[in-house]
Amino acid sequence: MVDVLIIGDGGAGLSAALAAKASGASVLVVGKNYPTNSQTSMAQGGINAALGNVDSDSIESHIQDTIASAKGLCDEVMVTKMCTQAPHAISWLESLGVPFSRREDASVAQRRLGGASHKRACYSQDYTGLKILHTLYDTCLKEGIEFLNERYLLNLITKPQENPKLDPLIKGATLLEIASGEVKQIDAKSVIIATGGYASLYHGFTTNAFGSTGDGICAVIRAGGYLSDIEFVQFHPTALKHSSILISESARGEGGYLLNSKGERFVDELLPRDSVARAIYAEIGRGEEVFLDIRHLGEEKLMELLPQEMHLCRLHEGVDPLHELIPIKPVAHYTMGGIDVKRSLEVRGIKGCFAVGECSNAKVHGANRLGGNSLLEIVAFGKLAGENASAYALACEEVAANDTQFKSDQNFINGIFYFTNQINFYEKREFIGKIFYHNAGIVRSDTKLKAVLAAIRQIQKELPFMGLGDKSKQNNTNLVDFIEFGNALELSEILLVGAISRNESRGAHFREDFPVQSDEQFGAHTIYWKEDGVLCADFERRYL
């Protein structure tokens, strides 16, 4: 039996793996693809740490900026912990060989990102996430960490404690081995969930990879754990209009303009992401097209600073940013909500199970995440999760679970092959993406949200009439797509319930019928759980 099972092999999972191994635990990392395919590879801008290499930054200032951006919805203890850890996280990454860009005095270069009062984001050109992720992976191989690839998480295995008032104990997880099509049970003393966010629920309207379907988050609520703040989804102002591919914030940071069809500027381009996204969305709502204009920056500067963007515009949008305007739209980019965790990163409701990274809600981003804080979270808290899971596992008895969950999941997988497949779920996935974007996205209202909820409940009823066109047991990606769709569908209901309950506007959650922030009524986290399969929600401000 492995001490620490880590589900998810992005930056959070790999940081946790290295820390758990260093604390003396045996570690196994599983993922639905391969480690370096994860969303972390797409992070461009940087990782925040108040090193003060460029200006007189301080940890206190980093804390204050983060709290301000969270709009009253964060745990200051966790924010302080993350920001205080940041310089150590950078030294640790440096010791592993991450090639951060340098300044003339050989210190790590830092740039200013939106919402930061100082130049705080350490970067490696516009490949920061990629280089951190790959260096972590190389280090994992050096440390002999074991990986199982192409394993798709189905459910967590838990065991009730004798005292029913106490949280059930984690015992491992069931996974679909994609190559063979078999369900496998992995027994573990402790589990860390690091499965990423759920922005791909906005299918066709997200910068995220296809796999950001909230698999781990759904597994937690099914296993009796808690989620929180699911309604908070960050929209990035500038993605390519037709492909939703991200054009980095640095395009505006370097002096790019936003223009409407009349060629007019209509917003201060350097406001926080939620404000800029809303301004663009409103402009599009008025029938305008919106463009990013970087022509005036000149070829030399563009090729030096934004080579990746130049290439993406030409390939995916068919425009040459040197001479043409870039058509853009704001799309879903990052999910602030997720698995509700205690300050130890232990999942609330499941003992010995930890969650870290975008899948978790460690209450550091609140209603609006700052650029550069997500890479910081996965490294700083990834290590914390690894250490805490390891300490728990090493003090825990080795008693494996029975095969109840395993059998149930085997039946579930077998059962899917008998679904009638009269309705194409790929069409529904696209449909959900569209109605979510237009009604539960940047601008929301009670009427719109309730209409979407009705549509989602209808689709949930139709699920048994969907299913697989591919009946193969082995290497069935149609099956994986379908289970991902099921998870997204489960999470979409939770998001809507939260957005409907929160009759106010706060950060990324904007309600046109309640445009003002109301701390008196809603200055609290939304908490979700299930009782006998029924979704429950409440507001709460309590840090465990």
Added chain:
Amino acid sequence: MHIKIARFDAHRSPAHATVDVGIPEGLTLLQALLHIKATADPTLTFKAGCRSGICGICGVRVNGREELACAYKPNEGDLVEPLQYHRVMRDLAVEKKSIEETLGNAAAWLHHSRQTTISVEEEKRTEVQSDCMLCALCYSACPVFAVNENFLGPFALTRVYRYTADPREEDIKSAIDAIQSNGVWDCTLCGACTAVCPQGIDPKMDITQLRSTSAQFGYGDPNFMTMNFGF
């Protein structure tokens, strides 16, 4: 527009088939594959991730040349096949556990880290090499694998070079020791890897650099050393 896709399913007879499929104009190859799967044939199997050329998962061969499906615009009559020298799982999806094994065999990591300063120039020296996303296009394009399946290959050697060129590496010897067998001397310096790299990395040059570092540690080309010159 029509493209041809080389399909494979070990559990079907015949296991191999090349099919002709119609796709809408103007899509990337990855969008076309997704379109086929969602609307016409859900059994079509391939890998998809970030859509923007950075996660490295969607590599295939088009008309014999390695491409990322998300960064390639199809032309009429294109033949799409899985990457070479990987176990084909089904259709265009290949097993990529070999990446982990190859990196492990090459010991492609920082062996012994020391505290030191790194200048702008020193960081720039391996800026491009550290853009590698392990898409394995170079591995598929490398002709050495046709004769030596244990060859460490371009991406692993580039990665070794990246760490040996890093001022933080205190133990260059261990790195060099690990790449002598099935490593730097097995490369033919043909440059096929360089031609297909979507990140503009030049593994051939990195391997050349590693050869000279190997020479500094007393290693030489084994082919050359065993050659009989008749003296």
